[in-house]
Amino acid sequence: MRRSPDFVVRTVGGQDLLVxxxxxxxxxxxxxxxxxxxxxxxxxxxxxRSPGELAAMLAARFGIDRERxxxxxxxxxxxxxxxxxxxx
Amino acid sequence: xxxxxxPRACRVEV
Numbered sequence: 001m002r003r004s005p006d007f008v009v010r011t012v013g014g015q016d017l018l019v020x021x022x023x024x025x026x027x028x029x030x031x032x033x034x035x036x037x038x039x040x041x042x043x044x045x046x047x048x049r050s051p052g053e054l055a056a057m058l059a060a061r062f063g064i065d066r067e068r069x070x071x072x073x074x075x076x077x078x079x080x081x082x083x084x085x086x087x088x
Numbered sequence: 089x090x091x092x093x094x095p096r097a098c099r100v101e102v
Contacts (some may be wrong), residue, residue: 018097029097029101030099030100030101031099031100032098032099032100033097033098033099033100034096034097035093035095035096036093037092037093037094037095037096038096038097039094040095041095057098058095063092064092064093072094072095072098075097076094076095076096076097079096080097083097083099085097
């Protein structure tokens with residue numbers, strides 16, 4: 001999976017915001033706020049990644065165990081997908 | 089390392 005090209009991340013007031021661009025502007029009436037860990041994963045999703053790959057990178061980056069990383073990454077990816085932030 | 093917190097995405101409606 002990979003992030004949608006219809007959104008860009010911008011840091012405003014210390015918050016990482018996903019802002020719609022292009023044609024998506026007219027279809028969206030919201031923006032999305034990412035916490036720092038969410039931003040880290042969003043950046044990784046610039047390339048095609050599997051959930052397992054993302055979990056492994058998250059575990060290595062933050063020094064958490066792989067099981068916890070798996071448990072945290074999957075619902076986050078579900079959220080991104082539900083909000084239309086991933087490529088179909 | 090940066091303190092860990094689970095990844096979150098929160099929608100802000102306009």
